[in-house]
Amino acid sequence: MCKIGEGYADLASNSEGVLESMDRNALVAAWWRELSATGEGPAEPEVARGLLTRLVDALASVFLAREFDATAANGIGEALADAGWTDATVPIRTVQVLQPLIEGCARPGAGARFALITAALAQGHQMGLTRQQLRKDQNARFRIVFDSADIAIAIGDTDGTLVDTNRGLAQMIGVPVEQLRGISIYDFAHPDDQEEIRALIFDKLVPAGEGSVKLERRLLRKDGTVGWVAFSITYVQGTEGHGDYLLAVGEDVTERHRLQQELHWQARHDPLTGLPNRRCLLERIESASSEVGDDDQVGLCFVDLDRFKPINDMYGHGTGDRVLTEVAARFGDSVREQDCLIARIGGDEFVALIPPPAENDVVTTIVDQLQSSLLEPISVDGHQLHVSASIGAIVTPLAGSDAESLLDSADTVLYLAKANHKGRSVLRTSHRTTDRHVRPPESSALGRNTDPQP
Numbered sequence: 001m002c003k004i005g006e007g008y009a010d011l012a013s014n015s016e017g018v019l020e021s022m023d024r025n026a027l028v029a030a031w032w033r034e035l036s037a038t039g040e041g042p043a044e045p046e047v048a049r050g051l052l053t054r055l056v057d058a059l060a061s062v063f064l065a066r067e068f069d070a071t072a073a074n075g076i077g078e079a080l081a082d083a084g085w086t087d088a089t090v091p092i093r094t095v096q097v098l099q100p101l102i103e104g105c106a107r108p109g110a111g112a113r114f115a116l117i118t119a120a121l122a123q124g125h126q127m128g129l130t131r132q133q134l135r136k137d138q139n140a141r142f143r144i145v146f147d148s149a150d151i152a153i154a155i156g157d158t159d160g161t162l163v164d165t166n167r168g169l170a171q172m173i174g175v176p177v178e179q180l181r182g183i184s185i186y187d188f189a190h191p192d193d194q195e196e197i198r199a200l201i202f203d204k205l206v207p208a209g210e211g212s213v214k215l216e217r218r219l220l221r222k223d224g225t226v227g228w229v230a231f232s233i234t235y236v237q238g239t240e241g242h243g244d245y246l247l248a249v250g251e252d253v254t255e256r257h258r259l260q261q262e263l264h265w266q267a268r269h270d271p272l273t274g275l276p277n278r279r280c281l282l283e284r285i286e287s288a289s290s291e292v293g294d295d296d297q298v299g300l301c302f303v304d305l306d307r308f309k310p311i312n313d314m315y316g317h318g319t320g321d322r323v324l325t326e327v328a329a330r331f332g333d334s335v336r337e338q339d340c341l342i343a344r345i346g347g348d349e350f351v352a353l354i355p356p357p358a359e360n361d362v363v364t365t366i367v368d369q370l371q372s373s374l375l376e377p378i379s380v381d382g383h384q385l386h387v388s389a390s391i392g393a394i395v396t397p398l399a400g401s402d403a404e405s406l407l408d409s410a411d412t413v414l415y416l417a418k419a420n421h422k423g424r425s426v427l428r429t430s431h432r433t434t435d436r437h438v439r440p441p442e443s444s445a446l447g448r449n450t451d452p453q454p
Contacts, residue, residue, distance in 0.1 A: 028052045031097045035080075038087040051083055059098065062117055063110075070116035077124025078131075086129055091122035152229070154248040158206050160185045160198075163245065172229065172252050174222035185248070190218035190226060201246070205235050209244070216253065227254035270344040272321055273328035278345040284353060285403035292356045298398040299354030299363035302410035303331075303370060306388040306422035308348040319380050323387065324348065326378045334373035335366055351407070356398055360429055363395050367425045390417045391425040 031052050035041055042048040055076050062072045080090055095118045107113075146153055152169035156162045162180050170177045173188050186194050197217060205213050212234040219229045231250030238244045268280035276284070288298065305327065312320035324344075331342045331350060341353040352370060354363055370389060377384035392414025396406065409428075417426040 034093045041084045070120040073117045073120035074124030077121040078128035081128025152250045156246045193217040228257035276343040281343040282403040292398045294399050296356035297358045299358035299395050300410040301352035301393040302414040303350040303389050305348035330373040334369040388423040392417050393427040395429045
């Protein structure tokens with residue numbers, strides 16, 4: 001676009017009398033009528049006449065300049081094209097209307113100046129048309145990419161209202177594209193995530209007026225199911241009179257999130273019994289230790305199965321695995337009403353975690369329940385297999401202790417329990433150590449329907 005000067009105002013008093021016989025408004029009106037014949041241009045007549053008035057002033061400035069530069073008229077031709085006058089006859093129509101600029105002009109070389117100006121105007125008009133076509137081609141290519149992209153793309157205003165979206169986002173949510181335009185980007189965010197998303201965008205991104213934020217949050221689909229999406233949201237500053245906007249590009253990561261959760265679960269659970277494993281147990285202890293007071297106590301029961309190795313040796317690992325699975329189920333059932341985590345940390349070793357505030361009598365009850373759960377034989381392929389459990393339990397302050405040290409302490413107490421007789425339990429607190437014994441059922445031999453004896 002050209003820069004508008006004050007050329008015509010100077011013309012009125014110009015000693016050479018250029019356009020003195022021509023009323024400025026009449027010239028603008030004639031130009032407007034001529035260009036209107038193309039059926040193009042601004043829809044509002046006042047807008048069109050205001051633009052043409054400024055262009056007349058600009059032409060006068062170019063024509064009367066001491067240092068003549070016809071290329072300055074390029075911008076006038078571009079302005080006509082940008083305003084919507086794109087017909088190929090626009091330059092010719094303009095020349096016909098503006099011909100009076102040189103009639104009666106005594107300036108030497110006026111005709112040559114006018115010829116160069118009109119040529120530059122025509123050239124500028126063509127440049128404007130070419131630029132528009134390039135823009136259209138770019139927009140068309142962008143639209144193809146925008147609509148056919150596998151990823152979700154959305155354009156929204158800085159209030160979070162969607163202006164445009166592609167099919168990728170529509171398919172992700174499960175609604176037609178047309179239904180997405182004009183709604184808030186938060187309408188399909190999971191209710192528990194909406195405030196966090198608002199804070200991220202309106203407290204961080206929008207106030208900065210630049211940059212990007214990344215988020216991975218839950219998405220509430222139209223059918224009521226919940227998925228996971230990852231989005232990068234960029235603040236884009238508007239150009240050419242357009243307002244600022246937000247550009248969001250994302251993808252459905254539900255399957256990836258599911259796999260991550262599955263891997264997380266597998267890394268923290270025993271594949272045979274489904275119980276939490278050593279890693280999970282240690283993490284739970286560490287997590288609890290970060291939230292306790294100085295006097296809060298934790299309970300740990302280190303459980304070792306008695307006479308399990310002979311079962312494995314006599315009946316094979318398959319039978320041994322089934323015994324372990326049944327033991328895990330019985331342990332879980334026996335403490336179901338308690339706030340207690342049962343973990344298998346390896347082989348025939350289990351640990352019961354009683355989180356703070358753990359009381360001595362509660363831990364004692366859990367020890368009894370664990371041992372009592374094994375009083376009945378385990379039936380595997382017609383064999384009635386008896387196992388019992390020796391348990392080393394501790395009740396100790398959790399603050400200032402690390403998980404491994406606590407587990408080692410419980411293991412040490414377990415050795416005390418196993419020292420003299422199977423089926424014993426020892427509870428050590430900060431005040432005393434209690435030794436108890438649960439006698440396992442007797443059996444006569446290692447044959448069918450009996451349990452192997454050590």
